[in-house]
Amino acid sequence: MTSITVGLIPAPGMSRTLIEKIIDDLPEFAGEFVDKSCTFKFEVEVSPLASSSEYINETIHRIVKIKENNGWDYVIGVTDLPSLSDNRVVVSEFDSQKSASLLSIPALGFFFVKRKLRKMVTHHLEYLYKYNEDSTSFSSSELSSPTVMNISRETPPEDNESTNRYIIKSYIIGWLKIILGMTYINEPWSIVTNFKTLVSLAFATGTYIAIFSTPWELSLDYQPWRLIALMLFSITGMVFWLIYAHNLWQGSSTKTAAHYRLLYNLTTFMTLLFVTVANYGILFILLTISVTMFVPPEIFNEWTQANENFTAMNYINLIWFTTSLGMLAGALGSTAESEDKIRNVTYSYRQSYRYNKLQEEDNDSS
Template sequence: MEKLTVGIICAPELPTKITKEILEELKKRFAQSVSNQIEWELDYKVDQLTGAAEQAHEIFDTAEKLKRQNNWNYVICLTDLPKHSVKHETVLADLDFDKRIGQISLPAFGFPPMKNRVKKSIIQVMQELYQANTLPPTTSNFNENKIKRQFPFSSIKKTHDIETESNVDARYLVIPAINGKLRVLAGMTFANRPWLLLTSFKPIIAVAFGTGAYSIIFTTLWQLSVNYSIFRLAALMLVSCISMIIWMIISHDLWEKPTKKGKKRIRILYNTATIFTLLIGVLVFYLILLVFFSIAIMVFVPPEMFKSVTELEGNVTLFSFLRLSWLGTSVAILAGAIGAGSANPEIVRNIAYGYRQYQRYKELQVENEKNTKEKTAE
């Protein structure tokens, strides 16, 4: 039985995590879906450039080099960077049949769950690459319905008309364009892993919780909570969350600035993804404080005392206490925004695409210099 090796080159972090989780299952699925006459071997390698290069040809060149070095028969690259065509369409995958290399962009998958859809798309790409080298050129090997099922509310278009990139023989595009852009933004936000922000919020939580707990014992806040309208309470929440987001961006230098090399469209996409990532982190943080304050108020604030101080008409209800905790949380978030600069800078900066790319390029440069020195020493 013929033996073929497939190498998966993945960018650090999310692509690497997904690759490790699906690697063993892919081996079985290749035998079922690609060819059961082949003994499939799978290998993977984490590569910095795959998560830093914005051009398809850069990744393909690196993939071809690693393919030769590791004696792989096929290569599939997983990147967490968004890919676009010259017409600004969202690129899901690029394929080079001659070199037997495929590339998949994870942000095109949108929000999780993602692992199963990525696995099925890798199988589809592998089918394309294998059949392109074993079947006649006229044989259709694009299972459109199968790959469409991985993208509800969107469609997938396959095109061979790629004039600007000579090494790309086929390309999958997410259409319509607006759906593709929304998916990419959602996928980039997920790739930023906003939940990691909570681990850096410890000093902010201390400041915010202390301020909020201190403020809710004052009867002035009780009176304000009763007199403020729902609209005013919602506006205060919005202002407090935006303040924390802005301060985190400024204090940790998260905003992607114009450069000679960087494209304006990509820069806007990176900054938008950063804002959405911070928004999710701050909203979760807000919800956690809201729950804590709601419990504390219901335990420690006597309803009779609350009614007499605020001159509330009618009985004190659960909603009355929720209004107080809502206001107290907004005050606490405003105070926490001041302490946002003390959050773990490495974790916070790592949610920004531009910063991660910069770090990956630096690590790649160090690695290249090390290899150069070793060759010179020999």
């Protein structure tokens, strides 16, 4: 039985984590969908790939070099950086003649990423293997369908190392997928605990506000739309404050194209929005306990002349109101506890770091 070695080159971070989660399943999938008469062995080497379309030639050249150094039969790069072609989202790049391909994880979206990645890696291997078996009669239309729906196949310009490319047809769906996918790769849940000081100050402020009668009366007078507007204002205000306080918004630069800056900034906003909403929920729960303890129903109803039949709803309005005020008044005075950790959620920061790392590696090797 023929033995084939496939190299996987994930970028550091989430790409590496996802590959480690699926690598044990890949030999079985490859045997089922690629060639049952072969045994497939997968090896992993992590590399800080810079793989947007701005650096695609360098990236393809780099993964081919790693493939040759390791003696692999095929190589598949797996990156967490986005790639665009004429503002359309690129899912995959193939250099069929060199048995190399590149997969952009952000194009897989936010949900079921591990399952999609497993199928896409298998599909890439099938593509490269069948091209290598018979390049003259090879047709990509005969391959199993990729996971990402509504994709089109196109041939890149002649000066590109890639010989074939998968692109999501719809601009809207493609951009929605890639922004959500980039937000997922940022792992916003991992930095929620990085704002303990922020939540503490907001909780203290909300608790302090809740012991006065004026907020009680305001919470009863406010219509639901006003409470919703105040909540949205406090959340978006917090997001923009964090962006400003940590200088996370990428301005004009000669190093990064405008459409990539837009992607990076939208992803930063979405990531911090996720974190802020999570902290808002935590603060709501904490203030629920606080208000229940410090605001007795009898005094609340007496001071506000509220209808006793609606005590629970009145309490919810008060907690909702104080949560929004606490988020605004208390948390705006603080920042994240770890500057490096919060800056690492920005793609521009990570890409710049990795590109410099690659430059150092190239200088060392030469």
